[in-house]
Amino acid sequence: MTTKVRSLEKDRDAGQVRKAGRVPTVGQWMTTYLDTIATQRLAPKTLDDYRSKARNWIVPHLGRHRLDRLQPEHLDALYAAMLRAGKAPTHVLKVHRIVSRSLKIAVRRGTIARNVATLVDPPSIEQTEQRQLTRAEARAVLAEAAGRRNAARWSVALACGLRQGEALGLRWEYVDLESGDLKVWWQLQRNSWKHGCADPQACGQRLHRPTCPKGCARHATACPLRYGGGLVFRRPKGKSRRQITMPADLVDAMRLQRTAQSVEREQAGSAWQDLDLVFAQPDGSPIDPRRDWTDWQELTSAAGVRNVRVHDVRHTAGTLLVAQGVHIRAVQEILGHSDVRTTEGYTHVASEIARDAAARMGRALWGADDG
Numbered sequence: 001m002t003t004k005v006r007s008l009e010k011d012r013d014a015g016q017v018r019k020a021g022r023v024p025t026v027g028q029w030m031t032t033y034l035d036t037i038a039t040q041r042l043a044p045k046t047l048d049d050y051r052s053k054a055r056n057w058i059v060p061h062l063g064r065h066r067l068d069r070l071q072p073e074h075l076d077a078l079y080a081a082m083l084r085a086g087k088a089p090t091h092v093l094k095v096h097r098i099v100s101r102s103l104k105i106a107v108r109r110g111t112i113a114r115n116v117a118t119l120v121d122p123p124s125i126e127q128t129e130q131r132q133l134t135r136a137e138a139r140a141v142l143a144e145a146a147g148r149r150n151a152a153r154w155s156v157a158l159a160c161g162l163r164q165g166e167a168l169g170l171r172w173e174y175v176d177l178e179s180g181d182l183k184v185w186w187q188l189q190r191n192s193w194k195h196g197c198a199d200p201q202a203c204g205q206r207l208h209r210p211t212c213p214k215g216c217a218r219h220a221t222a223c224p225l226r227y228g229g230g231l232v233f234r235r236p237k238g239k240s241r242r243q244i245t246m247p248a249d250l251v252d253a254m255r256l257q258r259t260a261q262s263v264e265r266e267q268a269g270s271a272w273q274d275l276d277l278v279f280a281q282p283d284g285s286p287i288d289p290r291r292d293w294t295d296w297q298e299l300t301s302a303a304g305v306r307n308v309r310v311h312d313v314r315h316t317a318g319t320l321l322v323a324q325g326v327h328i329r330a331v332q333e334i335l336g337h338s339d340v341r342t343t344e345g346y347t348h349v350a351s352e353i354a355r356d357a358a359a360r361m362g363r364a365l366w367g368a369d370d371g
Contacts, residue, residue: 027063161317196225
């Protein structure tokens with residue numbers, strides 16, 4: 001019995017027999033994975049991120065290796081190179097997850113026998129400190145927002161922890177002012193443009209081609225045949241699609257929002273874009289997330305609070321919910337976290353609870369004896 005036969009029988013017994021045929025390289029497989037597999041499941045922005053990391057790191061470092069000859073040491077070398085280049089451990093971890101996911105699919109389809117990414121320990125990442133507003137700062141923001149256009153935009157973000165895209169994509173159809181419930185059923189996001197010319201690679205190198213009559217800059221934004229970009233609406237996935245009960249004060253704020261918007265609708269007349277958006281521009285069209293960011297910066301500056309990101313409004317909502325003693329599972333449902341461990345990240349910043357616990361322990365150890 002030859003060594004090759006023994007090896008095949010060993011693989012067979014271990015359930016590691018792959019399909020017959022030519023095994024693709026990592027570079028070839030990443031193209032297949034991103035263009036025909038991941039594109040069916042990933043959100044456009046996530047897919048763009050996968051493509052970027054594949055183009056900049058995975059293919060240049062691993063692309064020449066055949067999938068079945070990829071070794072853990074190859075991944076170790078890639079991650080070490082990324083760290084030497086100054087990339088954050090979180091960036092390296094994302095690359096590791098992309099590689100691992102693509103190899104998992106290859107194993108599932110019988111292209112290779114094992115996923116070598118499972119044999120590698122990616123860099124560990126330290127939990128980053130979340131930035132959020134205090135309760136006093138949150139109240140200052142709401143007080144400053146009162147009377148401004150779309151004031152309820154920030155009320156719903158602070159009270160319900162909506163992501164920026166979820167708030168800007170919220171529609172009146174999913175807001176019940178009688179029951180006080182709102183459904184996070186849509187979100188607004190900006191997609192990257194794609195090249196519409198027949199030779200995107202050449203287009204990206206600033207070379208002129210007959211298929212791209214005006215020539216393009218490095219990014220597809222300048223391609224005269226571009227497509228697929230701009231502001232789009234998409235449905236949230238998983239637990240992000242959820243129903244939230246609004247506090248009574250927020251319901252009142254949403255009623256005022258609807259009344260104010262009705263006035264704007266009348267003033268806009270035929271120019272009104274009826275997209276059913278709760279928060280919109282004066283003509284009913286979507287608010288660009290960049291404009292929303294600028295509005296937030298102006299609002300926090302006027303309120304005299306710290307300069308934090310728009311996404312930190314969501315962190316603030318999570319922290320305040322925990323500080324009020326809301327059960328962690330309820331907080332998870334409100335924020336739409338798929339994993340409760342993400343929600344548990346808010347527990348370490350609930351200073352009011354921590355102070356109360358310290359006071360109780362102090363009374364237990366050093367307070368007066370009750371009995």
